[in-house]
Amino acid sequence: MAGGSQRVFKARIKSTQSLKKMFRAQELIAASRIGKARARTAAAAPYAQAITRAVSAVATHTDIDHPLTREVPGAKRAAVLVVSSDRGMAGSYPASIVREAERLTQQLAAEGKEVLLYVTGRRAISYYTFRGRETVRTWTYGSERPTAEVAEEIGQALLEKFLAPEDEGGVSELHVVSTQFVNMVTQRPHVVRMLPLEVVEGVVEADENEVLPLYDFEPSPEAVLDALLPRYVDQRIYAALLDAAASELAARQRAMHTATDNAEDLIRTYTRLANQARQADITQEISEIVSGADALAS
Amino acid sequence: MAELSVDLVSLDRKVWSGAATQVSAPSADGQIGILANHTPLLAVLRPGTIKVETASGPAVEAQVTGGFMSVDNNLVTLVVDEISLV
Numbered sequence: 310m311a312g313g314s315q316r317v318f319k320a321r322i323k324s325t326q327s328l329k330k331m332f333r334a335q336e337l338i339a340a341s342r343i344g345k346a347r348a349r350t351a352a353a354a355p356y357a358q359a360i361t362r363a364v365s366a367v368a369t370h371t372d373i374d375h376p377l378t379r380e381v382p383g384a385k386r387a388a389v390l391v392v393s394s395d396r397g398m399a400g401s402y403p404a405s406i407v408r409e410a411e412r413l414t415q416q417l418a419a420e421g422k423e424v425l426l427y428v429t430g431r432r433a434i435s436y437y438t439f440r441g442r443e444t445v446r447t448w449t450y451g452s453e454r455p456t457a458e459v460a461e462e463i464g465q466a467l468l469e470k471f472l473a474p475e476d477e478g479g480v481s482e483l484h485v486v487s488t489q490f491v492n493m494v495t496q497r498p499h500v501v502r503m504l505p506l507e508v509v510e511g512v513v514e515a516d517e518n519e520v521l522p523l524y525d526f527e528p529s530p531e532a533v534l535d536a537l538l539p540r541y542v543d544q545r546i547y548a549a550l551l552d553a554a555a556s557e558l559a560a561r562q563r564a565m566h567t568a569t570d571n572a573e574d575l576i577r578t579y580t581r582l583a584n585q586a587r588q589a590d591i592t593q594e595i596s597e598i599v600s601g602a603d604a605l606a607s
Numbered sequence: 608m609a610e611l612s613v614d615l616v617s618l619d620r621k622v623w624s625g626a627a628t629q630v631s632a633p634s635a636d637g638q639i640g641i642l643a644n645h646t647p648l649l650a651v652l653r654p655g656t657i658k659v660e661t662a663s664g665p666a667v668e669a670q671v672t673g674g675f676m677s678v679d680n681n682l683v684t685l686v687v688d689e690i691s692l693v
Binding site: 349352353355356359360362363366367456457460461523525526527528532533535536537540543544547 | 650688
């Protein structure tokens with residue numbers, strides 16, 4: 310009897326301590342990777358800038374009519390790309406992405422559109438497989454460290470689907486659900502409609518006094534657009550993946566920090582309880598000895 | 608003489624950037640040479656070799672698998688898919 314509850318508390322303290330160590334290690338790992346993720350985002354910025362400038366140049370100088378920018382009236386089918394993480398331990402990060410995706414899916418279904426799911430990251434994949442929901446294609450690539458190749462692969466698969474006619478299983482819209490890295494404490498799940506493209510950002514308005522330069526296109530404006538727009542889509546997807554990776558790591562760091570704090574709280578509580586149990590055991594032993602001695606003396 | 612300011616970028620990084628006197632790139636119709644004060648241009652690139660004659664120092668040469676090039680106001684931006692510097 311004596312020492313029974315003490316042992317239980319000791320064991321709990323020990324296991325909580327080893328958990329705390331793991332949380333702490335995860336927190337530090339996440340913290341060190343955020344820097345790298347941010348650096349990759351920064352490294353991708355020149356490309357983003359160059360391609361956006363080129364697309365807006367074409368948009369300003371020609372009347373663009375390209376399959377990728379053409380609105381399809383009465384669209385019947387839409388693709389949704391869900392960018393989630395491969396691992397949990399990131400607080401509400403995977404859950405909020407899935408929730409946002411579900412909201413979008415319902416909204417599209419209400420508009421009478423069939424939704425095709427494209428999913429990246431094991432968390433979201435297992436969410437859909439567990440519920441027996443069909444996904445068209447899934448990717449797991451190490452969501453903390455997306456590469457340009459993966460972005461191109463995803464872009465290619467989605468563009469193929471988009472360019473196929475609807476009655477042959479193609480889609481008329483592409484939405485991307487990912488997480489926006491606002492800062493270290495705020496990451497917001499958000500939805501963008503990526504296709505048909507709306508080239509609005511950075512279109513240069515013709516100034517009255519300024520004559521816009523006349524662009525030469527090699528070999529032709531159409532061919533240039535053909536080459537530009539798929540790359541533009543790839544770039545946007547890559548940017549979304551990078552942003553999601555930074556968000557995932559920030560969420561993980563925060564979640565693991567909280568877990569470490571909670572483990573410390575638990576250890577403190579258990580230490581108090583163990584002390585109490587020890588004191589109770591001692592008191593009981595003394596009273597047993599005293600009453601035993603009393604019984605012998607009388 | 609006016610100089611070109613050249614940016615050579617791929618999807619995940621900036622490969623090279625600096626001042627140059629001449630840029631030669633494989634456009635759809637054949638190798639195209641860009642000198643300072645070239646008219647604004649947007650060109651699709653085929654697989655081939657990009658050669659940048661730098662203002663100082665040796666020329667930069669690279670193999671690319673495709674991409675596009677924009678020239679505007681002496682600012683040359685080469686956006687390439689896959690690149691290996693020679």
